[in-house]
Structure formats: C-alpha cells, structure tokens
Amino acid sequence: MHRYFLLLCLSLSTLAATPDPMLVTQAANQRVLVERLARNAAWRWLMPTQAEAAASRQASQQFEHQLATLNQASRNDAALAENYQLLSQQWQDFQPLLKPITKPEQARQMLEASEEMAWIAQKGSQQLEAQYSKAQRPVRLAEDxxxxxxxxxxxxxxRSAGLTLPFLAKDLASARNEFDTAMRELHTLPNQSPSLQAQLQLVSTQWLFFQQAIDELAKRNTDPQLQRNVYTTSERIYEVASELAQRYQHAGN
Structure with a gap:
C-alpha cells in the first residue's frame, strides 16, 4: 500500500512539472500585453480615440485572466510564485497610469512602470521555458x-509627444538589437514547414516597413502622418508576429 502511495505521489509531481504548453505561451503573451497597453496609452496622448481605449480594455482583461492562471500554476514553485506575485503587485500600480496622459511626468511614470512589468513578465516566460518546455522557445521568440x-x-x-529622457536612445537600440537577434534565431530553426517559412518571411517584410516608419519619425518627430505610420505599422507587425506564434504553437502540439 505504501508503495502504491509513493507511485501516486510521483505521478502527481510529474504532472505538476509538466504543465500545458499553452502556459508558456500565456506567460510570453503577458509581455506583449503590457507593451501593447503602454503603446496604446502613448498613442492616445497624441491622438485621443475611443478605438484604442476599447482595445486596451480587452488587453487588460486578457492580462488579468492569464495572470490568474499563471499565479495558480506557479503556486508550488517558489521562484515562479514570487515572480508572478511581484507581477500582480506591479499590475495594481500600473493600471492607474493607463488613464489618459496629459503631461510628460505622467508619460514618464507610465513608461518606467511598463518597462519594469515587461521585464518581470519576460523573466517568468523564460523560467517556464527553461524548466518545463524548451520546445516552446519558438513560440516565446515570436511573442517577444x-x-x-x-x-x-x-x-x-x-518621444514624438514630447517626452525627453536620457536613456530612451539606449532603450531603442537595445530593443532593435533584441528584435534582430530573435529573428535570426527563428530563421535558423530546422524543419520549418512552408507555412511557417512564409509567415516568418511576412514578419521580416513588415519589419522593413516598420523600420522605415520609425526612422522617418526620428527625422521629423512631430509630423502627424509619420506618427500614424508608426502606429499602423506597429499594429501590422504585431498581428503577423502573433500569428507566427500561433503557428509555432500548433506545430509543436
């Protein structure tokens, strides 16, 4: 009887250490949602519209739902539990900062909070990937x-709306470098289906359009059409990268 009890405990612990692969996807998606909420807040500072407000409400609801799932799933892992408890605390502080921005100080607070939350979210997804499901790395990279x-x-x-901080140039360079590194790794993955290859090429093409948009805005920082170009091209690359993540997810199942 004691032997069977031990076998049952081992089986349950194995199940606990092998979560649904979607858990890694949800963890990676938390970073996306934080950055998306912050981008929408920046855009509303420039161009107040109800459409972005509705999109932000939807993103907030998705973030809260996934955060509850991740908190529940990590309760038996001290490091993960601590990470998601911290993310939960940061989320409570972040939400008030998503209200319409009217001055640079509000924008600075929102930016700094979003950077901190995105880092915590990314750390959680990397921990889950390393501990449970390295096969989900392509999914995480596409979400990144x-x-x-x-x-x-x-x-x-x-920056275009008037926020000036000394570290922004360094942050931009770091983000572009991370983007290039993730794309190179995805391009070198073996045994990719024609569907994955086509979607990856679409991401590369949209990245070229997005690069052009942000480079042009950097030259003429207050041009409304160039501001809109950055917003619309970021929306498009978000869509095709999210679709790429879904295709990697399906390919891994």
Whole structure:
C-alpha cells in the first residue's frame, strides 16, 4: 500500500512539472500585453480615440485572466510564485497610469512602470521555458517579436509627444538589437514547414516597413502622418508576429 502511495505521489509531481504548453505561451503573451497597453496609452496622448481605449480594455482583461492562471500554476514553485506575485503587485500600480496622459511626468511614470512589468513578465516566460518546455522557445521568440514591435512604437510615440529622457536612445537600440537577434534565431530553426517559412518571411517584410516608419519619425518627430505610420505599422507587425506564434504553437502540439 505504501508503495502504491509513493507511485501516486510521483505521478502527481510529474504532472505538476509538466504543465500545458499553452502556459508558456500565456506567460510570453503577458509581455506583449503590457507593451501593447503602454503603446496604446502613448498613442492616445497624441491622438485621443475611443478605438484604442476599447482595445486596451480587452488587453487588460486578457492580462488579468492569464495572470490568474499563471499565479495558480506557479503556486508550488517558489521562484515562479514570487515572480508572478511581484507581477500582480506591479499590475495594481500600473493600471492607474493607463488613464489618459496629459503631461510628460505622467508619460514618464507610465513608461518606467511598463518597462519594469515587461521585464518581470519576460523573466517568468523564460523560467517556464527553461524548466518545463524548451520546445516552446519558438513560440516565446515570436511573442517577444510582437512585444518588441509595441515597445519600439511606444518609445518613438512618447518621444514624438514630447517626452525627453536620457536613456530612451539606449532603450531603442537595445530593443532593435533584441528584435534582430530573435529573428535570426527563428530563421535558423530546422524543419520549418512552408507555412511557417512564409509567415516568418511576412514578419521580416513588415519589419522593413516598420523600420522605415520609425526612422522617418526620428527625422521629423512631430509630423502627424509619420506618427500614424508608426502606429499602423506597429499594429501590422504585431498581428503577423502573433500569428507566427500561433503557428509555432500548433506545430509543436
């Protein structure tokens, strides 16, 4: 009887250490949602519209739902539990900062909070990937690309709206480098289906359009059409990168 009890405990512990692969996807998607909320807040500072407000409400609801799932799933892992408890605390502080921005100090607070939350979210997804499901790495990289498109747009739009901080140039360079590194790794993955190859090429093409948009805005920082170009191209690359993540997810199942 004692032997069977031990076998049962081992089986349960094995199940606990092998979560649904979607857990890694949800963890990676938390970074995307944080950056998307921050980008929308930056855009509303420039161009107040109800459409972005509705999109932000939807992103907030998705973030809270996934955060509850991740908190529940990590309760037996001290390091993960601590990470998601911290993310939960940061989320409570972040939400008030998403209200319409009217002055640079509000924008600075929102930017700094989003950077901190995105870092915590990324750390959680990397921990889950390393401990449980390294096969989900392509999914995380595609989600990271979607997040970086939103992060870059966020920073360029905030600068265009009048926010000036000494570290922004360094942050932009770091984000672009991370984007390039993730794309190179995805391009070198073996045994990719024609569907994955086509979607990856579409991401590369949209990245060229996005780069052009942000480079042009950097030259003429207050041009409304160039601001809109950054917003729309960041939206497009977010869409195709998110679709790429879904295709990697399906390919891994």
């Amino acid at each position: 690309i979607a997040a970086l498109s939103q992060r870059l747009a966020k920073i360029y739009l905030l």
